[in-house]
Amino acid sequence: MRFFVIGDAETVLGFSLVGIRGRVVATPDETREALSDAFRTEGLGIIILTERVAEPVRSEVNRYLYTTRFPLIIEIPDRLGPLKGRRSIRDMIRSAVGVHL
């Protein structure tokens, strides 16, 4: 199976240099469309999504994340670095599971 990348032009360009196809998106609607297209495409194993484009369509991303076996979605920061105010993994898990961790 292959990688696929959805994000800004810079990210898509970078990954295209290592043979990964991708799609540049600018609006939440485009992201949604790109996601649903990607999930219909055969042979994709991991979808790389930049945090900045994932955030406005959070509920869709989570739906794919929890309900489909694969492709797996992985979020990465784009060239501007991690989003401000992003919760760390520990915080996310702590609030999901309770304070006792």
Place this chain on the structure above:
Amino acid sequence: MARYRVVPTKTNLSRLKRDLGFADEGYSLLEQKRQILVVELMGLIDKTADAQEKVESELAEAFEALKKAVMAMGRQGLSELAPAVNLNAEIEIGFRRIMGVNIPKVEINVKDNPPYFSLGETSIWVDETISRFRGILVDLGSLAELRISLMRLSQEVQKTVRRVNALEKIAIPDYRESIKYIEDTLEEIERDTFATLKLVKERLEKRKG
């Protein structure tokens, strides 16, 4: 729940006792499940945080190299180079199940056959960019595996906690209350009958005497 709707009979009492036993059993099983899941989670959290940190610092470097490559070659030039790169990242995904949760197992094989283009015509930063992004791929695979495992497990923990709580705080106390209600009522009826019998006996004896 059931307290005011059960008819206080022996049959209902034994049925409720059986149900309570079942609920207790379910409760302890779910509690065990929750503990196992939390142990799995704890093991994953640190690994995931490390993997994420690694990928992010690598990405920052890769974007830095990309910026320089773009400055040297132009965006157009770079995207024309892209098809020349004969690099194949093959992903294999397997699944294992922990307590009914699908946990992915990701393996990534990167095959490449350099050189892709004549070195004289391209900037050194292009090679730098390619090797940096290439390095990220494998780490991205393990990050994806860890992160998705973590999120799915934590969702399952949440679900389990809700069920454990529902049993512990609602279902089991309700059963207990209903059982107590039936037992009290049955006792009350018994005392009533006993008193009536005594009265009858006294009257019978009076009539005799």
